[in-house]
């Protein structure tokens with residue numbers, strides 16, 4: 001009997017990913033954009049802070065700001081201070097506090113240089129223009145010091161940083177409204193297969209509705225990449241070649257699904273070989289074995305297998321790291337989390353397996369994962385129900401319920 005899952009001839013995943021990343025270079029062009037558009041974009045210049053944050057000493061509480069003479073104030077309270085004014089956020093107190101004086105102050109209001117402690121209003125009593133405390137004041141209590149978060153001229157973001165939503169807030173808080181970023185990636189996507197039809201078309205026997213392209217485009221949109229949708233291409237050498245040529249002229253990367261195996265209508269590799277170069281084909285992963293990677297005159301090419309789960313898995317495992325590097329940001333491995341499987345896991349040695357699972361925290365607070373019962377590479381519903389991969393090493397031979405396994409959350413792979 002032939003062992004269809006044995007590793008010979010298949011490249012280990014780590015080697016495939018490293019070979020692929022070695023062929024990838026970052027886009028070179030840059031553009032200036034408003035910060036409202038910079039989520040997931042990659043920074044192209046060193047950004048330094050034009051100001052201190054906070055800009056002034058300010059109060060962390062609604063209460064009173066005191067000028068305490070710590071050398072003179074008796075050790076034991078009560079202590080009373082003369083109330084001489086008010087500071088509101090955006091409306092500072094103009095004047096100087098003498099020792100023994102205080103002002104009413106609101107959260108965010110400037111603490112005058114002549115005040116050295118703030119107390120919240122719940123801890124004081126106010127009578128006849130006197131503010132009395134029953135506990136000693138501490139130096140700089142409840143005062144947010146100028147520059148304690150960020151100092152003027154401090155480097156905030158380096159080139160290669162990918163902006164998150166809080167980063168946009170940080171830029172706004174520094175008064176920065178435009179930044180230089182790497183230009184967006186453009187990725188062309190097409191699916192191959194005579195059997196593939198679009199929604200709205202009536203299916204004849206043997207035909208199916210095409211789905212891979214939709215999954216891929218959604219994931220690319222999620223990564224803030226511009227997509228060139230080249231649609232469904234029939235299993236016809238000339239038409240596939242034409243799609244390749246158009247994609248290569250217009251995009252940084254080309255992603256196709258289907259036609260990378262050994263069937264009579266699997267033309268993808270042949271076209272890639274004619275127009276460019278196959279860097280490698282076939283990897284020791286399950287699903288996704290027939291993945292092909294190559295280079296075209298102007299772009300790089302990812303040939304994903306047609307099975308819907310294989311197409312998504314190979315996008316996650318091989319296209320995402322490459323696209324992240326092309327954007328000009330550092331690729332870091334998605335976190336591998338330790339979890340306990342709730343049921344037995346079936347696996348044969350030979351390929352690294354990325355089984356679909358549902359991870360959750362159980363009643364005991366433990367991270368557990370349940371592999372979905374249908375692990376076939378055509379079962380797209382398993383991918384839709386799952387929230388993680390159970391990552392099983394090439395030589396893993398299955399394990400029983402209660403065993404420790406490693407998982408990778410989908411959200412973390414796409415970094416969103």
Ligand SMILES: Nc1nc2c(c(=O)[nH]1)N[C@H]1C(S)=C(S)[C@@H](COP(=O)(O)OP(=O)(O)OC[C@H]3O[C@@H](n4cnc5c(N)ncnc54)[C@H](O)[C@@H]3O)O[C@H]1N2
Pocket residue numbers: 191192193195196208209210211212213257258259260261262263266287288289290304305306307308310377378
């Ligand atoms: N003799 C062998 N046959 C196969 C092997 C092998 O090693 N030897 N490998 C198998 C594995 S593993 C995979 S994965 C598939 C991949 O084949 P292709 O990339 O050539 O994909 P297709 O044959 O075109 O399609 C496979 C399957 O997926 C459906 N499909 C294709 N495209 C789409 C799409 N865009 N949306 C939804 N579904 C799609 C297609 O109808 C087929 O059912 O090869 C095995 N065979």
Ligand code: MOO
Pocket residue numbers: 285286287288289290305307310377378
């Ligand atoms: O490796 Mo294939 O991708 O089993 O379906």
